[in-house]
Amino acid sequence: MLETNVRVRFAPSPTGGLHLGGVRTVLYNYLFAKKHGGKFIVRIEDTDQTRFVEGAEQYIFDCLKWCGMEPDESPLHEGMYGPYRQSERKASYRNYAEQLIENGFAYYAFDTPEELEQMRNTLKTEENPSPQYDGNVRMNMKNSLSLPADEVTRLLKENTRHVIRIKMPANETISFTDMIHGEVSFESSLVDDKVLLKADGMPTYHLAVVVDDYLMKITHAFRGEEWLSSAPVHILLWKYLFGLDQMPQWAHLPLILGPSGKLSKRDGAKYGFPVFAMNWTDGKTNELTEGFKEKGFLPEAFINLLAVLGWNDGSEQELFSMDELIEKFSIERVHKGGAKFDFEKAKWYNQEWIKKLPATVYKSRVKEIFEAKDLFINDDAHFTKVLDLVKDRCTLLPDFYDQASYFFKAPSQWDTDAVKPKWNESKTDFFNEFCSQLEKIESWKLENIEISFKELAAEKNIKPGELQLPMRIMLVGGKFGPAVFEIAAMIGKTETIQRIKKALSIFNA
RNA sequence: GCCGCGUUGGUCAAGGGGUUAAGACGCCUCCCUUUCACGGAGGAAUCACGGGUUCGAAUCCCGUACGUGGUACCA
Numbered sequence: 209m210l211e212t213n214v215r216v217r218f219a220p221s222p223t224g225g226l227h228l229g230g231v232r233t234v235l236y237n238y239l240f241a242k243k244h245g246g247k248f249i250v251r252i253e254d255t256d257q258t259r260f261v262e263g264a265e266q267y268i269f270d271c272l273k274w275c276g277m278e279p280d281e282s283p284l285h286e287g288m289y290g291p292y293r294q295s296e297r298k299a300s301y302r303n304y305a306e307q308l309i310e311n312g313f314a315y316y317a318f319d320t321p322e323e324l325e326q327m328r329n330t331l332k333t334e335e336n337p338s339p340q341y342d343g344n345v346r347m348n349m350k351n352s353l354s355l356p357a358d359e360v361t362r363l364l365k366e367n368t369r370h371v372i373r374i375k376m377p378a379n380e381t382i383s384f385t386d387m388i389h390g391e392v393s394f395e396s397s398l399v400d401d402k403v404l405l406k407a408d409g410m411p412t413y414h415l416a417v418v419v420d421d422y423l424m425k426i427t428h429a430f431r432g433e434e435w436l437s438s439a440p441v442h443i444l445l446w447k448y449l450f451g452l453d454q455m456p457q458w459a460h461l462p463l464i465l466g467p468s469g470k471l472s473k474r475d476g477a478k479y480g481f482p483v484f485a486m487n488w489t490d491g492k493t494n495e496l497t498e499g500f501k502e503k504g505f506l507p508e509a510f511i512n513l514l515a516v517l518g519w520n521d522g523s524e525q526e527l528f529s530m531d532e533l534i535e536k537f538s539i540e541r542v543h544k545g546g547a548k549f550d551f552e553k554a555k556w557y558n559q560e561w562i563k564k565l566p567a568t569v570y571k572s573r574v575k576e577i578f579e580a581k582d583l584f585i586n587d588d589a590h591f592t593k594v595l596d597l598v599k600d601r602c603t604l605l606p607d608f609y610d611q612a613s614y615f616f617k618a619p620s621q622w623d624t625d626a627v628k629p630k631w632n633e634s635k636t637d638f639f640n641e642f643c644s645q646l647e648k649i650e651s652w653k654l655e656n657i658e659i660s661f662k663e664l665a666a667e668k669n670i671k672p673g674e675l676q677l678p679m680r681i682m683l684v685g686g687k688f689g690p691a692v693f694e695i696a697a698m699i700g701k702t703e704t705i706q707r708i709k710k711a712l713s714i715f716n717a
Numbered sequence: 718g719c720c721g722c723g724u725u726g727g728u729c730a731a732g733g734g735g736u737u738a739a740g741a742c743g744c745c746u747c748c749c750u751u752u753c754a755c756g757g758a759g760g761a762a763u764c765a766c767g768g769g770u771u772c773g774a775a776u777c778c779c780g781u782a783c784g785u786g787g788u789a790c791c792a
Contacts, residue, residue, distance in 0.1 A: 221792050256791055321790075335718045338788050371790050389722070398720055399788095406790040413792050437721055437787035462723080463785070470785070513729095516741095520730065524740050543723095543730085546785065550728045553742040563755080601754045611753090626752085673751040680752055688753040 214246025216428050218279075219417070221253045222264035225488030225497055226271045228471060228549060229432060229464045232514045236461060237430050238277045239515070239537040246427070250282035251420060252293040255410045262491055271485040275507050276530055289424040294416050301411035304419050304449060305372040305404050309352070313448045314404060317341075317351040318363055318370045340400035343378055372405040374414075374441060382440040387428075387459035387539050394440040402441050414438060418445040421456055429456040430539070433546075436460045459539050462518050463546040471549055473497055481551035485510070504577075504604030505554075506570060509561040513554050518543045527560055559603040567595035574608045583613055594698065597690055611689065615698055618707050619685025622714055626687055627678045631715055638668050638675060639682075639712055643705050654697040657704075661693070682711035 216237045220230060241248040250272070252265055269284060281287030291297055308314035319327075324341070327349065331339035339345070346353060352360045353375070363370070376396050383393030404415040411419070421429055439458065446455040466475035466483075476483040476497065486499035500510050512528055521536045528536070562570070571592050575585055585591045598611040645660045661679075665672040680692045683704065689695060696704045 219792090223792075253792065259791065317790095324790085333718085337718060340719095340788065369790095373790095392721075394721070403790050408790080410790085412790070432786090433722065434786050434792090439721090460722085465785080467728095517729070522731070524731085526729095526741060545723050547730090548728060550742070553729060556742055598754090600756095671751085676751065684752090686752085690752095690754085691750090692752080 213425070214241060214244040214428060215249060215424065215426050216241045216246065216430060217249040217251050217421070217424065217426050219251045219253045219420075219431075220268055221256065221259065222268065223256075223259045223261050224264060224490070225473070225484035225499075226268055226486070227473075227483045228485075228514065228517075229461075231271065231275060231485050231510075232464065232517065233430060233432060233461055234272065234275070234277055235511060235514055235533075236459075236519075236537070236539065236542065239533050240428060240430065240539055241280075242534040243537055247280040247287070248277070249287070249289075249424060249426070250279040250292065251424065252283055252295075253413065253416065254293055254295045255406075255412065255416055257295075257408075257410070267486070267488065274486060274501055275511055294411070294420065297416075297420065298410060300423070301415055301419055302405060302409065305411070305415060308374070308404070308445075308448055309372065311448065312375070313444075314372050314374050315346075315352045316360065316364065316370045317349065317373045317401075317403075318355075318368055319350050320369070323350065341373070342400040343376060343397060346373075346375075346401060369407045371403045371407050373401040373403055374444065376401055376441075376444070382443050384439065384443050384458060386436075387457055388462075388542050389436075389460060389544055392436065392439070396440065396444075399440050402438070404445075414441050414445065418442055418449065422446075422450045422454060426456045428459065428539075430459045430461060433460045433463050459542070462543055464517060465546050465548045467548065479551065481549075481554070504606045505558050506561045506565065506605070508565065509554075509558040512561065513557040517549065518547045527557075527564070555603045562599050562602050562605075567592045567599060570605065571595055573605055577606055577609055578613070578616075581609060581613075583609075583616055585616065597694065597698070601688070614684040614689070615695070618703070618710065619683075621685055622681050622711060623686045624681075624715065627681050627715060630674065631678070634668065634670065635675065635678060636712060636716060638664065638670060639678070639708055641668075643708055646701060646705055649701065652697065652701045654693050657696050658693040678715075679708070682708050 218234045218237050220226070238248050240246070250268075254260060254265075265283070269282070272278065279285065281289065281292065283290075283292040286292060305314060309316065327341070327345065328339050331345065341349065348354065351373070355363075376399050378397055380396040381393055382396055383391060386392050402414050403412050405411055417429075420426075439460070443452075443455070446452055464471050466472060467479055468475075471483060473483055475481075482498045482500045482503045484497050484499045486501045488497045488499065489495070490497070501507075508529065511530055511533070515528060515533050515537070516526065519537070519542045521538075522541065567574075571588070574595060575591065578585060594612050594615045595608060598608065601611045602608050642661065642664055645664055646657070649656050649660060661675070662672050665675055676692055677687070680687065680689070680695075683692060683695050683699070699707075
């Protein structure tokens with residue numbers, strides 16, 4: 209393998225949100241490039257103006273940035289092989305298409321959309337619901353193969369709308385070696401004469417990938433498995449245009465599936481999990497599709513869970529940082545079969561990464577969540593301490609609000625059902641006296657509070673355990689959170705006493 | 718319909734002729750903790766089916782079923 213000049217590319221069309229499968233395709237490209245000291249290129253495939261969506265390109269770059277996968281070359285950082293948007297390379301494609309015609313590998317086709325539809329309708333049968341424009345029908349259509357030469361010249365001269373189609377050979381077995389699937393082969397007679405250049409002069413994907421991969425010196429082409437069926441067209445184009453020896457090595461990545469079949473935006477709404485990397489709002493319908501970021505995922509976790517959805521290094525390791533992935537990734541170990549996305553497991557990865565990373569890494573994001581709920585933080589160091597204290601209990605970033613807001617704000621509701629059944633006067637008495645004891649503590653530390661609490665409990669002959677739960681409810685409002693004395697130590701003397709007194713009045717009301 | 722690709726517990730998966738068929742998520746039980754988690758110890762649950770080949774098949778071959786992608790002047 210040529211390690212020195214590996215060049216891979218991610219080639220999205222700017223038509224909407226970036227979903228799981230897309231991010232994983234980027235990731236595998238990125239990992240492969242970094243592992244081999246190569247370049248990771250992003251090329252925007254915007255050859256279909258009808259599907260162009262405002263803002264979609266910027267959105268893609270935002271997602272890549274959030275994930276920590278910055279391209280070496282892209283429309284934003286042009287390298288030596290620009291431009292990096294296919295719409296801006298329009299001029300270069302036609303020559304290649306015409307070169308194919310000259311060599312007998314392609315032809316002009318003048319059929320109108322209506323004529324194409326008519327052909328499909330008349331040829332359609334139950335056994336063949338979607339007839340192709342292929343070797344069987346092309347001589348009955350309007351193209352430079354079926355029409356007399358002078359007629360073709362005339363049509364061309366009159367600027368008749370036309371496309372250029374590849375002429376699939378009659379009986380040829382087209383095969384290639386996929387880095388994941390191994391040897392894959394197709395019969396040329398079963399593949400249709402795909403359009404290469406559209407009537408508006410734009411190339412289709414088929415022509416554009418081949419030409420651009422060549423021009424951009426792409427060495428390895430990784431893409432979703434949905435492309436496997438059209439691979440024979442690409443192989444042929446490489447053979448006709450640049451030579452098979454120049455062709456990149458292909459890898460067709462397995463699909464990521466949803467709970468019931470293929471993963472769709474709908475699944476997200478239906479099962480309550482994100483499918484896009486980041487929030488995406490459809491410009492036309494104004495419909496918002498939630499992203500992993502906004503759901504409260506850490507990019508480290510998102511990358512990790514995507515990496516192992518269809519790949520593993522053969523060991524028992526489950527948690528990988530980006531650097532470890534770069535070190536250990538190998539395209540050959542990518543699975544052949546599609547994998548069903550499991551949100552429960554995805555959450556587990558996030559929880560693991562929250563535990564693993566120091567709170568300083570994600571503190572600003574948690575702070576934003578707090579602020580969105582009108583809880584403002586002024587002491588950052590203290591905030592970090594609190595987050596580190598409660599992070600074992602959080603799976604998604606918004607969980608921090610439930611797990612930590614009471615450190616900054618006294619509870620306004622109390623789980624009285626948890627205390628009332630066993631509440632009595634002697635306990636009221638205890639807590640009243642405990643408050644006076646607390647007043648006397650000079651060094652407000654966890655141990656001192658706990659000692660004071662236990663000594664008083666012994667004196668009053670009450671089991672400390674029976675008092676801890678009420679105390680917890682007093683301080684946090686519910687049955688959750690870290691050790692009570694830890695909480696008391698954290699919120700301070702005055703606040704602790706205030707909360708106990710307030711709760712006492714509620715419990716005894 | 719045709720073509721391509723796939724198929725190890727519910728999910729992600731290791732293993733690729735001889736294994737008690739790893740591990741993880743989820744689920745259940747117990748321990749820790751008089752909160753909730755974390756952590757720890759256990760448990761239930763699997764080689765899609767049918768034929769071959771072989772002393773021996775989850776592993777190799779062939780069928781079938783199922784899933785998935787393509788079958789556009791979309792990518």
